[in-house]
Amino acid sequence: MDDLQPGKRVVVRYSLEPGDTHSTSDALGVVNTADESTVEIGTKRGPIRINRDQIMLVHEVPPAPTKSGRTHEIVSAVDLRRISAAAWLPQDISWLHMENLRNESAETDSDIGLLQKGWLLRSSESVTRRANSCLPVTDTGMDWEQSLDAVEAWYSARDKPSCIQIYSSEDSSALAPACEGLAPLLSARGYSPSEPVFLLAGSTAEAAAGAAHPGDAAAPGLSIDVSEQPSPMHYAAWTSERDPGSEEAFRGLIEAADPCEFVTAYADHPDGSRTMVASARIVERSKWGVLTNLVTHPDLRRRGAGRSVARAVAALLSQRGVRSYLVDVEASNEASLNLFTSLGATVRHRSWYALRG
Numbered sequence: 001m002d003d004l005q006p007g008k009r010v011v012v013r014y015s016l017e018p019g020d021t022h023s024t025s026d027a028l029g030v031v032n033t034a035d036e037s038t039v040e041i042g043t044k045r046g047p048i049r050i051n052r053d054q055i056m057l058v059h060e061v062p063p064a065p066t067k068s069g070r071t072h073e074i075v076s077a078v079d080l081r082r083i084s085a086a087a088w089l090p091q092d093i094s095w096l097h098m099e100n101l102r103n104e105s106a107e108t109d110s111d112i113g114l115l116q117k118g119w120l121l122r123s124s125e126s127v128t129r130r131a132n133s134c135l136p137v138t139d140t141g142m143d144w145e146q147s148l149d150a151v152e153a154w155y156s157a158r159d160k161p162s163c164i165q166i167y168s169s170e171d172s173s174a175l176a177p178a179c180e181g182l183a184p185l186l187s188a189r190g191y192s193p194s195e196p197v198f199l200l201a202g203s204t205a206e207a208a209a210g211a212a213h214p215g216d217a218a219a220p221g222l223s224i225d226v227s228e229q230p231s232p233m234h235y236a237a238w239t240s241e242r243d244p245g246s247e248e249a250f251r252g253l254i255e256a257a258d259p260c261e262f263v264t265a266y267a268d269h270p271d272g273s274r275t276m277v278a279s280a281r282i283v284e285r286s287k288w289g290v291l292t293n294l295v296t297h298p299d300l301r302r303r304g305a306g307r308s309v310a311r312a313v314a315a316l317l318s319q320r321g322v323r324s325y326l327v328d329v330e331a332s333n334e335a336s337l338n339l340f341t342s343l344g345a346t347v348r349h350r351s352w353y354a355l356r357g
Helices: 076-085 099-100 142-155 178-189 204-208 232-239 248-258 305-320 334-342
Strands: 009-015 024-033 038-044 046-051 054-061 092-095 121-122 134-136 162-165 191-194 195-202 221-228 258-269 272-284 288-296 323-331 346-354
Touching: 009 038, 009 346, 024 046, 076 162, 076 195, 076 272, 076 323, 076 346, 092 099, 092 248, 121 142, 121 323, 134 142, 142 162, 142 178, 178 191, 195 204, 195 334, 204 305, 221 305, 232 248, 232 272, 232 288, 248 258, 248 334, 258 305, 272 305, 288 305, 305 323, 305 334, 323 334
Parallel strands: 134 162, 288 323
Antiparallel strands: 009 024, 009 054, 024 038, 038 046, 092 121, 121 134, 162 346, 191 346, 195 323, 195 346, 221 258, 258 272, 272 288
């Protein structure tokens, strides 16, 4: 049962007695711990421990809302960051928490899940910032200075400068509680913040703008293709303007998530050939769609290809019952910001990559 991973929010139906399928109960909450024999679910009534042989059904549900409203408008900043991070995970990750440090000698790869508690440490031979930064998620069980010391030691062991992804609760410069105590320490230690990155969230039905299927979103002269594997043309487009560092590590980031698909717009020519003009990568996490790596051919921008791909992605997700999507966009990328806001998405919060020295 892959949904029974620590940190995921689930509904579990289980029998009250082993083998009894008539007397059942449901538990709604976040998976605290899971091993071969039992699972502990943190519910509003407190933790519930369930034997695996009594579990009848598991269903993952979106993060708990923090206020009333549509899903993409009410999920907390920290949950949005968790969802976004899940779509771009390198192989080298760890969770910084006092309990993990105490049990480090007994920890195995299977113990590491995205939604563990503490701070998510990420490292990759690619040069993408999201894959090479620490994301504060929950309290580490240590004070701010001890936590930052541990982050710096972790990256130093990998011969890398430490980088922290800090973020706001809303569309403002005020940091979220998960990282607000870092501000004075980062300044004192010589960290410099990057330009802001906006996280936008929206409704898939609204962004699809009437397209019931991905192909319906194609602008005149274009066709839409959905595939499970990227082609060499995709990699050429993604790396044409930015050096990805290690090609192998970058490929690992692109293809590691499951499920993961690639939505591409092609220009159809009279001779039957076609040219790739825009594409995007889409990953489903926690009943959300995460859109990454949207790229448009530089000679064909502002002609509707990017919009066709974004609408096709939204139609694909909506068709599958995924109601919300998110995308991270750098503040300087006005074209993408205008595209997604025109499709109904709103800025939920900002993040910055604070790099030391």
